[in-house]
Amino acid sequence: MSRTILYARVSTAEQTLDHQRSQAEAAGFRIDEVVADHGVSGVRVMLADRPEGRRLFDKLRCGDTLVVRWVDRLGRDYRDVTDCIREFMRRGVVIRPVINNMTFDGATRDPVQQAVRDALIAFMAATAQTQAEATKAAQQAGIASARQDRSRYRGKKPSYDGVKLDTVLSMSAAGAGTSEIARAAGLSRQTVLRIRNDPVSARAALKRWSL
Known part of the structure; x- marks a missing residue:
């Protein structure tokens, strides 16, 4: 059975786990499970090197949906964020940022649509x-x-x-x-x-x- 998993990175006192979850639920997501890292830098520590980030890689399966408030919760390093999103898509995971309500997955086989999708991911990661x-x-x-x-x-x-x-x-x-x-x-x-x-x-x- 597919699941909807929220990943939250709480790096400051203002970015609470409750805020990130409530924002996702207010946007219409039904969260089955929450995976959260606390007090971890998104610049210096790559997603796979965080305690709960590693667990996220182990948990996600084909058909699951990964929800994040924004891609900066995955990290603030361009290469790490783009590599992680591509890896999740290769596994058949759907990535859904709450703020812009976009959907990123590996379903499309059209090269133009793939190029547009990858350009958006790259832009968002670069912005982070x-x-x-x-x-x-x-x-x-x-x-x-x-x-x-x-x-x-x-x-x-x-x-x-x-x-x-x-x-x-x-x-x-x-x-x-x-x-x-x-x-x-x-x-x-x-x-x-x-x-x-x-x-x-x-x-x-x-x-x-x-x-």
């Missing part, structure tokens, strides 16, 4: 790595600035948290419109536009208020 690099740069900039002047004015407190920021960036990468993103993230259009236009500054502002 780029976001991670931008986050790291923003963190380093924020820490350096804080060390220079601990008493400086931090500016207006952001109306978003880390989860909402990731939602805006992920849906933007998937081509969603401003209004659609605003509704999904619970933010104003103006805030969504500011984040989209300068994600590094948006990430840095969030970091300043967490110091």
Whole structure:
């Protein structure tokens, strides 16, 4: 019997397992089992090297559906993410990211459709790595600035948290419109536009208020 398995990677206090599961269920997925890694970097630790990531490879069978909030939960390394998704598709597993509700599988034999599918997977994986690099740069900039002047004015407190920021960036990468993103993230259009236009500054502002 085929199963629907949610894989969650909880790398910060804001990316809770409950949030990732509830978001999947709100999108209409009926989750049979949850596999989750906690406190693991998606940049430095490949999926197959994580305790529960290894278990995921053992569990998935032909006909199963793998649900992830976004491909960045699988990882933030371009090569690792694309290789893992291709391996799952070769096994007959269907991959379903919650945010854009796309379906990736190995069913199609049409070379043009395969090329489009693979290009989308590559784009999403590249976006995940780029976001991670931008986050790291923003963190380093924020820490350096804080060390220079601990008493400086931090500016207006952001109306978003880390989860909402990731939602805006992920849906933007998937081509969603401003209004659609605003509704999904619970933010104003103006805030969504500011984040989209300068994600590094948006990430840095969030970091300043967490110091």
